[in-house]
Amino acid sequence: MLCAENNCGTYLRRIADGISVVLKGFSRGKLHQIFASTIDKGVTMSSTPRPGSRRRSSIALAVITAAGFALAGCAPGSSGPGAQESADQASVDVNTELTSEEVTLTIADETGFPVTDELAKEFTKQHPNVTFEITRDTFQNLTANAPKLLAGENPPDLIRLPTIGDTARDGLLANLDPYAEAYGWDAWPESQLAPLRMNEEGTRGSGPLYQVGLGYSITGIYMNTAIAEKLGIDGPPQTMAELEDDLATAKAGGVLPIVAGDKDGVVNFVVQAAMNQYADKEEFLSWMFNEEGSTYATEGNIKGAELIRSWADAGYFPSDINAVDYFTFVTRFSEGEGLFAFNGNWEAANYQKALGDDVEFFLVPPAEEGGDHVAMGAANSFSVAAGSDELDTTTYFLDWIHSDPAARQIITDVTGASPGGDPSLEQPTVEEGSLIADALDMAAQIGEENGQVDFMSNTTAGIYAGAIIPESQLLVTSKITGDDFVSRVQEFYENEVGS
Amino acid sequence: MNKATTGPLHSAEPQQPVATGSTPTGPVVAVAQPLRRRPVRRAGSRTAWVMLLPALAVYIGFVIAPMLMGLQYSFYDWNGVGASTFVGLENYTRVLTDPVLLASILNAFTLIIFFTIIPITVGLILASLIRSMRQGPVSSIAQTILFLPQIVPLAAAGIAWAWMYADTGTVNQFLRAVGLEGITRSWLADYGTALPAVGLIGSWVLTGLCTVLLLTGIGKIDGSLYEAVRLDGAGWWREFFTVTLPGLRQEIAVLATLTIIAALSSFDIIYTSTQGGPGRATLVPGISIFRIGFTQSDVGLASAFGMVLMVLVLLVVLPIQRLSKVND
Structure with a gap:
C-alpha cells in the first residue's frame, strides 16, 4: 500500500506516514520510551565513552534503522503502472482534427535551440486557440531530469529527448504508431525513423515509434577555402587518402590541419567520421541500436581509431585539445584558426556569417574513390509524454512541423537542418551556394546512398560521458592506441547494457 | 528548567565540533x-x-x-523510475572493484592536500601575521580581502579559473611576462597538472575561511601567555609553536573536518572546470555519482557509491574529532 503510483508521491506519503506514526506513538507513550532511550544513547555516543556505550549505541542505531525501513516499506519503484498505460495507447482513438478549444501545450527543450520558439509562434499565428509554454534547461540537465519530468504528475507534452533509454520500457513515452498511421507518416524515409523506434527488448531500429525529429541533421567537413587556396588545395578531398594529403600539406604549411576540441567530446565527430569509412555500416548501427551480440570492437572501428591516433601523433590536432570545449572550437574555426572542422549543419549559418564565402561544407570522403558516403545524422529528437493530456493536439503539431511549408522553412532557416517528412514535399528555399544549401544537398545525397548512421554518443545514456569522452581525450593526445580506445568503450558498453 | 533547543548545540564541554552534513547530532x-x-x-x-x-x-x-x-x-538495480531488482551487495562489489571508481576516490584523497593542508598552513601564517599587525583599517582590509573568495560560488570560481588556466589565459600571460615561457601550457588539459590546478582553485577559495576562523581563535588565546613567552625572550617562531599553535587546536580540527569533507565530496569546481578530464585525471566520486545516477540512471550503483563515500568521509573525519580532544 505504501508503494504508490509515482515516486514523488510515494516519498511524501512515506514522510507523512512516518510523522503520523511518530504522533500516534507519542500519544500512546510507547514510541516515546523507545525514542527516549535512543536519545539517552545518543548522549552517550557524543560524550566521553563509558563502558557499555558501544552496545547501547548499536541498539540506538538498530532502532533508527528499523524505523527507516518501516518508512521505506517496499522495493523502490516496484509497481509499474506505466507499462500498462502505453500498451493501452496502441488502441487509443486518434483524432486528426485540430481541437477548437483553448489549449496550452508544454514543451521542455534545451537551451540554445530557438527553433521551438519560432515554430510555436507560427503555429499560434495559424491556430490562435493553441498556445505554448516552453521551458528550457541545459542539454545535460534536461537529459538527466527527463525521466523524472516524464514520470511526474504534469509531464511536458513534448520533450527533447536525445536517447530513449529506459523511458519507453518504463511506459513514459507515448507510442506514436497510431498517429503515424493516421497522418500517413509511412511516406517518410524509414532510415530517418528507424533510430526513433524501440522494441520491447530495448533495441532501437524496430518496434513502436517513440520520437520524431524537429529537423534532421547531417555532419561533414567545413573547409576554410581562403587557407586552402594559400596551401594550394583546390577542392574537397575525394578519398580518405586525399584528405590525409591535405592534412599533411596544412601541417607542413604551418597551419593547424583540424580545428577540434575534446573537453566535452566534440572531437568524436572526427573519430566517428574516420570509423564510418572503414566500418560495416549495418554492424556499426546494430551496436548503436544495442542489438544483442553486437560489438563496437570491429576491425573497421579499430582501423578508424588507429587512423585518429596517427593523426594525433602527426600533430594534426591542437595541442590544448582537451581544454577546448564546443564553443571555443566553433569560435576558433570561425576566426580562421585552421583548415578543417568536422561539424554538423547546425553551425552552417554561424560559419557563413563569420567566414562569408571563404568556407565550404562537404561530406567526409569514402575510403575508396567513387565509394558511397557515410555520415552521421540524427533527428533532433522529441518525444511525447505518455501522461500528456493533449496527445491529439501535440501530434497534430508534430505533423504540422513536417508538412506545413512555413514550419518546414522555419526548421531549415533556424537549424540549417533538413525538415524531413515526406520527400515529395517541396524543400524550403535557401540561398543559392550557401552552406545551408550545401547541407540540404548533402542530406539528399546521403538519403540517396542510404548512408546515414546515428551518432555513437547516442548508443546508451551513459556511454558518452562515461567512456567515449575520457577515452577519446586519451586517444587524441596519443596516450592510448586505437585498439585500446575501441576495447575500453566496448567494455563500458557491456557493463552499462548488461546491468 | 527544561531547555528544548533545536539548534546546533553547545553542551557543557567547550567545543564539540560536529561533522557537518553527514552526521549532525x-x-x-x-x-x-x-x-x-x-x-x-x-x-x-x-x-x-x-x-x-x-x-x-x-x-x-x-x-x-x-x-x-x-x-x-544501494541494494537494488534500479533506474529511478521503473521496476527494481534486489541485487544484494553487487553494487558495493562493483564500487570496490571498478578501477575507474577507485581511481576517482584516490583523486579525492589527493585533493585533501589542496583543500586542507595548504589552506590551513597558509591560514595559520596569515592569521599570525595579521595578529602581529596593529589593529586598524589595514588589518581589517586584509581580513576582508582574504575572506572574499569565500563568497564566490564555487561553480563560478571553476569557470573563471578554467579561463585563467587556458592556453592564452592569465596564468600563462603572467608566466610569459616574467620569462617563464618554457613552462606555459594549457594547465587543465595537461595530465600531470590538471589535478593540482583544480586543487589550487579549492585552496584559493578555502584559505580565506581558514584565515578568518584561525584569527578568531587567536583572539581567544589568553594575552598573558604571549606576554609570558615574550618575557622569556622567545621570537616569532617560538611564540607560534608554543602558544599560537596549541591554542588553535580546536579551530584547526574544525577546519580540517570542514575542508576534508569539501575535498572528498568535491563536485562543483571540477564539474565546471574539467568535468573529470583530461582522460580521468580529475575524476572524483562526486562527478562519478552524478553521472551514474543521473546520466546513466543507475540509481542503485550511485547510491552504493554514495554510501561508500559517506563511510570514507566518516573514517577520515571521526579520528580528527578524537584527536582534537586528547589531552584537553
Missing part, C-alpha cells in the same frame, strides 16, 4: 539534560517533546529518511 543532545533527571521528567519532558516535534519531523523527513532510502536503493 544536534537535536538529540539538546534534550539530554532534562531526561537525566528522571523524577521530574514526566510532565516537563512531554512539553519538551511537543516542542521538539517539528524539528524532529523535518530532520527525519529530510535527513534520516533520504539517507535510509539511499541505503535501501
Whole structure:
C-alpha cells in the first residue's frame, strides 16, 4: 500500500506516514520510551565513552534503522503502472482534427535551440486557440531530469529527448504508431525513423515509434577555402587518402590541419567520421541500436581509431585539445584558426556569417574513390509524454512541423537542418551556394546512398560521458592506441547494457 | 528548567565540533539534560517533546529518511523510475572493484592536500601575521580581502579559473611576462597538472575561511601567555609553536573536518572546470555519482557509491574529532 503510483508521491506519503506514526506513538507513550532511550544513547555516543556505550549505541542505531525501513516499506519503484498505460495507447482513438478549444501545450527543450520558439509562434499565428509554454534547461540537465519530468504528475507534452533509454520500457513515452498511421507518416524515409523506434527488448531500429525529429541533421567537413587556396588545395578531398594529403600539406604549411576540441567530446565527430569509412555500416548501427551480440570492437572501428591516433601523433590536432570545449572550437574555426572542422549543419549559418564565402561544407570522403558516403545524422529528437493530456493536439503539431511549408522553412532557416517528412514535399528555399544549401544537398545525397548512421554518443545514456569522452581525450593526445580506445568503450558498453 | 533547543548545540564541554552534513547530532543532545533527571521528567519532558516535534519531523523527513532510502536503493538495480531488482551487495562489489571508481576516490584523497593542508598552513601564517599587525583599517582590509573568495560560488570560481588556466589565459600571460615561457601550457588539459590546478582553485577559495576562523581563535588565546613567552625572550617562531599553535587546536580540527569533507565530496569546481578530464585525471566520486545516477540512471550503483563515500568521509573525519580532544 505504501508503494504508490509515482515516486514523488510515494516519498511524501512515506514522510507523512512516518510523522503520523511518530504522533500516534507519542500519544500512546510507547514510541516515546523507545525514542527516549535512543536519545539517552545518543548522549552517550557524543560524550566521553563509558563502558557499555558501544552496545547501547548499536541498539540506538538498530532502532533508527528499523524505523527507516518501516518508512521505506517496499522495493523502490516496484509497481509499474506505466507499462500498462502505453500498451493501452496502441488502441487509443486518434483524432486528426485540430481541437477548437483553448489549449496550452508544454514543451521542455534545451537551451540554445530557438527553433521551438519560432515554430510555436507560427503555429499560434495559424491556430490562435493553441498556445505554448516552453521551458528550457541545459542539454545535460534536461537529459538527466527527463525521466523524472516524464514520470511526474504534469509531464511536458513534448520533450527533447536525445536517447530513449529506459523511458519507453518504463511506459513514459507515448507510442506514436497510431498517429503515424493516421497522418500517413509511412511516406517518410524509414532510415530517418528507424533510430526513433524501440522494441520491447530495448533495441532501437524496430518496434513502436517513440520520437520524431524537429529537423534532421547531417555532419561533414567545413573547409576554410581562403587557407586552402594559400596551401594550394583546390577542392574537397575525394578519398580518405586525399584528405590525409591535405592534412599533411596544412601541417607542413604551418597551419593547424583540424580545428577540434575534446573537453566535452566534440572531437568524436572526427573519430566517428574516420570509423564510418572503414566500418560495416549495418554492424556499426546494430551496436548503436544495442542489438544483442553486437560489438563496437570491429576491425573497421579499430582501423578508424588507429587512423585518429596517427593523426594525433602527426600533430594534426591542437595541442590544448582537451581544454577546448564546443564553443571555443566553433569560435576558433570561425576566426580562421585552421583548415578543417568536422561539424554538423547546425553551425552552417554561424560559419557563413563569420567566414562569408571563404568556407565550404562537404561530406567526409569514402575510403575508396567513387565509394558511397557515410555520415552521421540524427533527428533532433522529441518525444511525447505518455501522461500528456493533449496527445491529439501535440501530434497534430508534430505533423504540422513536417508538412506545413512555413514550419518546414522555419526548421531549415533556424537549424540549417533538413525538415524531413515526406520527400515529395517541396524543400524550403535557401540561398543559392550557401552552406545551408550545401547541407540540404548533402542530406539528399546521403538519403540517396542510404548512408546515414546515428551518432555513437547516442548508443546508451551513459556511454558518452562515461567512456567515449575520457577515452577519446586519451586517444587524441596519443596516450592510448586505437585498439585500446575501441576495447575500453566496448567494455563500458557491456557493463552499462548488461546491468 | 527544561531547555528544548533545536539548534546546533553547545553542551557543557567547550567545543564539540560536529561533522557537518553527514552526521549532525544536534537535536538529540539538546534534550539530554532534562531526561537525566528522571523524577521530574514526566510532565516537563512531554512539553519538551511537543516542542521538539517539528524539528524532529523535518530532520527525519529530510535527513534520516533520504539517507535510509539511499541505503535501501544501494541494494537494488534500479533506474529511478521503473521496476527494481534486489541485487544484494553487487553494487558495493562493483564500487570496490571498478578501477575507474577507485581511481576517482584516490583523486579525492589527493585533493585533501589542496583543500586542507595548504589552506590551513597558509591560514595559520596569515592569521599570525595579521595578529602581529596593529589593529586598524589595514588589518581589517586584509581580513576582508582574504575572506572574499569565500563568497564566490564555487561553480563560478571553476569557470573563471578554467579561463585563467587556458592556453592564452592569465596564468600563462603572467608566466610569459616574467620569462617563464618554457613552462606555459594549457594547465587543465595537461595530465600531470590538471589535478593540482583544480586543487589550487579549492585552496584559493578555502584559505580565506581558514584565515578568518584561525584569527578568531587567536583572539581567544589568553594575552598573558604571549606576554609570558615574550618575557622569556622567545621570537616569532617560538611564540607560534608554543602558544599560537596549541591554542588553535580546536579551530584547526574544525577546519580540517570542514575542508576534508569539501575535498572528498568535491563536485562543483571540477564539474565546471574539467568535468573529470583530461582522460580521468580529475575524476572524483562526486562527478562519478552524478553521472551514474543521473546520466546513466543507475540509481542503485550511485547510491552504493554514495554510501561508500559517506563511510570514507566518516573514517577520515571521526579520528580528527578524537584527536582534537586528547589531552584537553
